[in-house]
Amino acid sequence: MYKTCLSKWKVISNFRKILLDLLTKIEAGIDFPDEAGDIIDYKVTAEIINNDIILPLKNLVLHYDNAHFLRDGIKLAIIGAPNVGKSSLMNQLIEQERSIVTSIPGTTRDFVEDCLNLNGVPFVITDTAGIHDSSDPVEIIGIQKTLEKIEEANIILLVKDISTPHKLENSVLKKSIIDNCKEKKIITVYNKIDIINPSDNGKSKNNKSSNSRTKDGNTKDSEIGIKLNYLTKDKYAVAISALSGQGILNLKKKIVSICLGDNGLDNLKDAQSSILPNLRHKILIEQAISAADTAYQGFNCELSLELIAIDISESLQLLNDVSGISSQPDILDSIFKNFCIGK
Ligand SMILES: Nc1nc2c(ncn2[C@@H]2O[C@H](COP(=O)(O)OP(=O)(O)O)[C@@H](O)[C@H]2O)c(=O)[nH]1
Ligand SMILES: [Mg+2]
Structure with a gap:
């Protein structure tokens, strides 16, 4: 159980870090619209969301379902x-x-x-x-x-x-x-x-x-x-x-x-190593996938960064709920660290 918790925490932290980096860039792009094109590339970011967030999260859900099948x-x-x-x-x-x-x-x-x-x-x-x-x-x-x-x-x-x-x-x-x-x-x-x-x-x-x-x-x-x-x-x-x-x-x-x-x-063998301990976590992950997917569509349709930021934040918040972490200070830290604002 402890091992599951630890690996869940590690895996979710990784997704959080990717979303946090994206959100930092998006927020900077919103604050500096003239440089937004240099800060964030829509096409590349859409690919990151799909390959590094949506697909691996879907895999977690699949493992959960298979583990569930094996038991019940x-x-x-x-x-x-x-x-x-x-x-x-x-x-x-x-x-x-x-x-x-x-x-x-x-x-x-x-x-x-x-x-x-x-x-x-x-x-x-x-x-x-x-x-x-x-x-x-x-x-x-x-x-x-x-x-x-x-x-x-x-x-x-x-x-x-x-x-x-x-x-x-x-x-x-x-x-x-x-x-x-x-x-x-x-x-x-x-x-x-x-x-x-x-x-x-x-x-x-x-x-x-x-x-x-x-x-x-x-x-x-x-x-x-x-x-x-x-x-x-x-x-x-x-x-x-x-x-x-x-x-x-x-x-x-x-x-x-x-x-x-x-x-x-x-x-099914893979499923035995499912890191999601219960249905609540699975539902949160599914909601995080859905929000990330809306952000992915947003990048593909070149929507405004303000709108896309809402979906990325929502996805991040849902992952925070899974790992029990708050991200607000992280975002501010990250913006200050990466973009030297106010220094
Ligand atoms: N020829 C033939 N008759 C079948 C087959 N499967 C079911 N039956 C017949 O169809 C009738 C209804 O079958 P049943 O299994 O009770 O259907 P249910 O009402 O859908 O559950 C019975 O007389 C069965 O013997 C089949 O593959 N071939
Ligand atoms: Mg019958």
Whole structure:
């Protein structure tokens, strides 16, 4: 703990020093507008803010998140319309008959939670009630709980039934995703590929499911195959069969790489050395990044130094809050030391 505190203090001090130097130059540029061009170069300063402040601070946040994942598990929610195969997918992933699977829409009314270990990475996986337009009071409560689970999740598996293309879009589900999944990692999982056969250019395979291929009867298999190939080109889309297990390994790999980046477990090893001890520090760092980013944009758009100074000061103040230091005397000292004002 003492070691963490010390390294946190050292790292934050380094960022503070960079911001303090910048602020000193900005303040001098404001006081001596005729020499501002010699004192501060907008382009170079924007690069310093990005490379020496924003990117390394983002790395600290990433380490914090990964350390958190390692301790508590990454929260993964399986969502989608009723009957698309969410519960079947949950059971495939945890390799147990945990969730009830039937052909009756609305079988899962409350969420079902379990633990999952993928390549040594712990996950808490939640199967949820299908989202759709319902007037059933019990279902409405279940859907409300689904929305809460979406809110809590770090990653979402959005399951769609590829065998019913006319149902791929569900306006209630779409709205829920837009409203609740902002900035969440989402993998679209096209399920029931056993019903079609994309490798055979869409020619039908044995249909082992209780589901019919299409309800309107108009969509040809070849069209479905082409559509599937087109849909799964997306980096965040996977085609699977929760019934046969086809594609599940690929999905597992995708979950780990999307959550932890391509280095997967190596990133988690780094995370053990996270220097941010708690959520309050993480939030302060995120706010400091946001203020630094506004300053970065300000330099790129050549805004006035007075405006940019506000954002740099805010970023510095937030870092001071992380390390518990006040910077006001530092700024004055630095201006006097570097610019000989009043000497
Ligand atoms: N053919 C086929 N049927 C599936 C697949 N996944 C689920 N099903 C069937 O679809 C129906 C609904 O499955 P379920 O997992 O309960 O869907 P949920 O309502 O989204 O949880 C059940 O009859 C399942 O056997 C699949 O990959 N292929
Ligand atoms: Mg279910």
